[in-house]
Amino acid sequence: MQTLTVDLGDRSYPIQIGQGLLSQPLLAPYIKGRQVMVVSNETVAPLYLDQLKQQLDGFQVDALILPDGEQFKDLSHVNSIFDALLEKRHNRTTTLIALGGGVVGDMTGFAAACYQRGVAFIQVPTTLLSQVDSSVGGKTGVNHPLGKNMIGAFHQPQLVVADTDVLSTLPERELSAGLAEVIKYGLIHDLAFLKWLEDNMERLRAREPEALAYAIYRSCEIKAEIVAQDERESGVRALLNLGHTFGHAIETDRGYGDWLHGEAVGAGTLMAADLSARLGWLSQQDLDRVRRLLEVAGLPVKPPMEMTPERFKSLMAVDKKVLDGQLRLVLLKALGQGVVTSDFPTEQLDATLSAGDQLGQLA
Amino acid sequence: MQTLTVDLGDRSYPIQIGQGLLSQPLLAPYIKGRQVMVVSNETVAPLYLDQLKQQLDGFQVDALILPDGEQFKDLSHVNSIFDALLEKRHNRTTTLIALGGGVVGDMTGFAAACYQRGVAFIQVPTTLLSQVDSSVGGKTGVNHPLGKNMIGAFHQPQLVVADTDVLSTLPERELSAGLAEVIKYGLIHDLAFLKWLEDNMERLRAREPEALAYAIYRSCEIKAEIVAQDERESGVRALLNLGHTFGHAIETDRGYGDWLHGEAVGAGTLMAADLSARLGWLSQQDLDRVRRLLEVAGLPVKPPMEMTPERFKSLMAVDKKVLDGQLRLVLLKALGQGVVTSDFPTEQLDATLSAGDQLGQLA
Known part of the structure; x- marks a missing residue:
């Protein structure tokens, strides 16, 4: 123990x-x-x-x-x-x-x-x-x-x-949903852990006890460190919401319980990475790594096709991270480095929201 | 101001x-x-x-x-x-x-x-x-x-x-209900204020602005002092519940909204005083002062006749002041001096609960 x-x-x-x-x-x-x-x-x-x-x-x-x-x-x-x-x-x-x-x-x-x-x-x-x-x-x-x-x-x-x-x-889908949050810690905070996840994803999905114990330990360690700095989310704790603003919109649209929370976060994470790439912070290669890792974890990598950009924006407008009418998102300055920002052009957000099958493809 | x-x-x-x-x-x-x-x-x-x-x-x-x-x-x-x-x-x-x-x-x-x-x-x-x-x-x-x-x-x-x-x-009944809480501050904490209330109750019921302002100021001052010492009620703050454990039982029994909260606290306050007198802490004269002040404030001074001692005890058993099954009550060591205690014989509590029309009469 x-x-x-x-x-x-x-x-x-x-x-x-x-x-x-x-x-x-x-x-x-x-x-x-x-x-x-x-x-x-x-x-x-x-x-x-x-x-x-x-x-x-x-x-x-x-x-x-x-x-x-x-x-x-x-x-x-x-x-x-x-x-x-x-x-x-x-x-x-x-x-x-x-x-x-x-x-x-x-x-x-x-x-x-x-x-x-x-x-x-x-x-x-x-x-x-x-x-x-x-x-x-x-x-x-x-x-x-x-x-x-x-x-x-x-x-x-x-x-x-x-x-x-x-x-x-645990059912397969639930395991994958949990892996979405594990991947999150690597993306926002720890490139070495992200690399470890890429190398060990098959072991995790096969539920090897040592691999699971390490992934849980390192995830909780990162979370404990961030929560100790900012218990009530007035700052850095918001990083833990990578993929969640997009994901919550998907969950609300679908009605709770259709998409699992972790599945919505998985698709939301690729949306956040896609927007980060459009802002020039991630390369196409970085984006490919994110997409591949989510796929190998068994997670969806696109939002429901029925959800229009307008629907997304309407649902995201009630997100808790909206301050005085301004939408704030967790994006990636680089792999392993999350950032909370409202400093992105609307057109780029629109491009991500309407990317459909092309989500994760810059060109 | x-x-x-x-x-x-x-x-x-x-x-x-x-x-x-x-x-x-x-x-x-x-x-x-x-x-x-x-x-x-x-x-x-x-x-x-x-x-x-x-x-x-x-x-x-x-x-x-x-x-x-x-x-x-x-x-x-x-x-x-x-x-x-x-x-x-x-x-x-x-x-x-x-x-x-x-x-x-x-x-x-x-x-x-x-x-x-x-x-x-x-x-x-x-x-x-x-x-x-x-x-x-x-x-x-x-x-x-x-x-x-x-x-x-x-x-x-x-x-x-x-x-x-x-x-x-404010309707008359509501004014009286508020006076129950004002009287509480005098009883638990400030004999001089209690005396002031006895001397000025008619002015308060006539809504003289200076009398009201003083009563509100002194009440808030006492409450602020107690809350500053014990924000989350792990100790002294419980004194503010004089009459409330009995009163809550009355409110729950009657269905919320029949008796006003302050009215139930009024009757509950005399019950607390009655039990305090049975324990030898208040004299018959003290008890008469409490009863008279509540009456002059326009408050009920006995619980609903239909409520049996068993009904009271059953409702009081879910009170927040119950610790590990032991009922704690706010009682009066003297006029102006409240105390939180579970140290009273059941027979004395039963005597108070079944006093009926004799509530407030020691003999």
Whole structure:
């Protein structure tokens, strides 16, 4: 087992990464009171809930099973967590445990942020995407029909436990979706890691435990470093949104749950790279590398054909990164070097949005 | 105009108190972006919304009018604030302005806490209760069918503007409800203020501006002092809940909106005093003073006759002040000296809960 620390003063917490962690007694030291509410979903609970509960002997353990899917990440399902907590009379010293992917983690964290104005929670992410991204950093929240993650809170967990064993049951599409976020870290911050991913993508898709453990560790390390610098995203943390502004527009257009979040981020990442190349920051060769890596990871490399540039712009206008009406995007100054900017000509953005099958082709 | 500061480091903010403040340009210096969403209700908006808007020339000003009443203080109405913000494309730099009583302030503050994971807001309280209590201190939130204020956040405003002129349109019952919270400050913290209230209650009920301004100023001063010591209620701040645990049980039992919050707190305050007297901390004479002051303020001094001790205890068991199953109450060690304690015999609590018409009578 390897341990990383997210360094946030009195809100610091460890991320534990390794094989077989779900069957080790890692949680109890981080639970302050006597009450625990495990929140999971219909897919994950039958696989891992009993295993987790065996760690929690001596606590009042209640569990709530939510339906599985991004389309259920809304206020009404967070309210069902409040219902369960109140029906079981959980008090301010309760600890919520999120056992599932990003949707379960985001909703459970948000419920913990708001229940009695804030209680403790622990992340036990069971997808690659949540292990490398959403479980770390304290962003919690739900979607609104008019925009993704528009309602939420910053609320840091007490502990994150990433057991690589649980990835063995992950569907192929979900694994690829997680790889989109792993690739992101290389693109925005670490060219050497990007190179490692190019060399090891087949091993990752074959789920070799050492390869997965390294990818998760390095991803969390980069994320922890960035979050420690800028917990509330007033600056550098926005880099973690590479591909996300385009991706959120795709998710909102499709209705949540059709495209997976990571798939939309994958297509969005190539759109960001395409625009960066149009601005002269990436070469055609760089662009080819990005496209190839996304393809080898099993990700879509173009947005839905039905989405017009106008539709994209309308959806992107409500993105959280819009400041006083000005759209800001995460682009790439070079491979391994992300930048947040609103300094791009509209025509170049239009060219990217209308590239269609030619996305990623400069000529 | 008098100005108080709530001293919370980089979250400090002023409370401005005086006559005619709504028509002075006090808000603009505290609005960072270009967008403003005023949230009000059907009763207050026709009286004061236009006046407020005149201060906001040069901003994008949108307004949302909610129905009036505690029974609407729920997640679905907070969601209607999110709808309005997204429909009008408000971004992270927006400022929400709560123009109304405690319900509008609590919901608007909670919406501000959660919209895009946190935006700015300003409190313009229009009831006595919200001017002396709920608009100050950053507690925001909504009710759940199983418990009052169970869902919420700590989120401090940028500014509080308490215009005493708006109290001229306040219904009698609402004025009395606000006086319950004013009396609370005297009882928990300041015997001299309690004495002042006994001497000036008639002037307050006659809405004499100087008397009101002094009562609001001193109430906010005490609250600001306590909140600055304990923003997140891990200790002394709990004193501000005198009468509230009993009161919340009454509100939940009656269904929100039947008894006003301040009315329930009024009855709850006498229950707390009654139990304090049974513990030997208050004399019969002290108890008579509390009862008389509540009566002169126009407040109910007994709980609904239908509520059994069992019903009370069942509802109080979900109170936020329950720790590991142990009920904690704010009681009075003496007049002017509140204490948070779970150290009372069950039989004494039962005696208070079943006192009925004899509440406040020791013999």
